[in-house]
Amino acid sequence: MVVGTTNSTFNKLHNNLLRSDSNLNSSIERISSGKKITKASDSPSELAVLAALQAQTRGITQQISNGMSEISMLQTAEGALGSTSQSLQRMSELSVQAANGTLTDSDRSAIMAEIKELSAGIDKTASSTEFNSKKLLDGSLSVTLTGGRDFSQGAVDVASLGLSKISVANQADASKAIESVKSAIDKVSSYRSQIGATVNGINSEISNYQTSLINTVSAQSQIEDVDMAAEIINMNRESLQSKFAIKAFDMQNITASKVLNLLG
Numbered sequence: 001m002v003v004g005t006t007n008s009t010f011n012k013l014h015n016n017l018l019r020s021d022s023n024l025n026s027s028i029e030r031i032s033s034g035k036k037i038t039k040a041s042d043s044p045s046e047l048a049v050l051a052a053l054q055a056q057t058r059g060i061t062q063q064i065s066n067g068m069s070e071i072s073m074l075q076t077a078e079g080a081l082g083s084t085s086q087s088l089q090r091m092s093e094l095s096v097q098a099a100n101g102t103l104t105d106s107d108r109s110a111i112m113a114e115i116k117e118l119s120a121g122i123d124k125t126a127s128s129t130e131f132n133s134k135k136l137l138d139g140s141l142s143v144t145l146t147g148g149r150d151f152s153q154g155a156v157d158v159a160s161l162g163l164s165k166i167s168v169a170n171q172a173d174a175s176k177a178i179e180s181v182k183s184a185i186d187k188v189s190s191y192r193s194q195i196g197a198t199v200n201g202i203n204s205e206i207s208n209y210q211t212s213l214i215n216t217v218s219a220q221s222q223i224e225d226v227d228m229a230a231e232i233i234n235m236n237r238e239s240l241q242s243k244f245a246i247k248a249f250d251m252q253n254i255t256a257s258k259v260l261n262l263l264g
Contacts, residue, residue: 046223053220060213067146067206071199073131077153078127078195080137081188084156087118087125088185091163094118095177098168108168115166115177119158126157147205151198156189161187 025185073219097103126137139155158164161184167173 024252034210049221050223051214053223057213057216057220060209063146064206064213065207067145067202067209070143070145072201073136074135074195074199074202076131077129077141078192078199081156081192081195084122084125085188085192087122087183088161088188090177090182091115091118091166092181092185095166095168095174095181097153098174099171099178101171105169108170108174112168115168119163119166122161122163123157126155126160145198146202149198149201153195156188156191227232 035057094111094115098108103111127135129135129137136153137156139153139160142152145151154160162180163184166177166180168177
């Protein structure tokens with residue numbers, strides 16, 4: 001009967017020791033990682049919520065990344081349109097100059113040569129401007145952006161701007177050229193305004209996503225992050241309990257040994 005009681009106490013002390021060691025190790029893991037949940041068994045219900053929040057965080061982060069990429073694309077297009085606008089401004093100056101009645105045919109030929117160079121530059125910009133292999137100013141751009149807004153960009157080559165037949169061969173042609181170039185400038189300005197408004201809209205969406213991200217990460221942190229002060233106290237408590245369990249276990253071993261010696 002004494003031996004049976006001793007074995008029962010021994011098993012209980014052994015289980016207490018194992019439990020204390022396990023709790024201590026878990027506490028050390030939480031302090032080391034800074035996380036309350038280091039394995040599924042720590043809190044299955046909270047782990048499920050945490051997994052959902054982590055997935056939401058990744059989704060929001062990707063939306064922000066998408067928005068930033070879209071802004072870069074639109075800024076590339078706007079920069080190219082700015083270059084086209086400068087060329088058109090110069091063409092406007094040349095057209096006004098060509099309308100001067102004191103110029104000779106030779107003077108107008110020189111002006112027309114520069115207009116042709118500017119036109120070639122505009123066409124090159126329209127055909128070569130791209131972002132991530134996507135053409136931006138040839139009329140093919142049509143995308144759905146962050147927030148579900150659709151965006152398309154018209155072609156900005158000379159023909160699409162109505163300047164393919166521009167001429168300053170005489171005063172009458174120069175006067176027509178002035179009006180044609182003005183219309184082209186207005187068209188490009190409209191495109192640039194559209195891009196600016198779209199960028200502002202995306203920035204607003206990004207701001208909303210950033211707020212949502214902060215809230216989601218905060219909720220995730222409340223579940224996941226360990227309270228260091230409380231956990232250190234818990235670790236010290238588990239450490240003491242482990243020491244007590246070891247001491248009691250050793251004393252039980254000594255007692256059991258004495259009992260066996262007496263029985264022997």
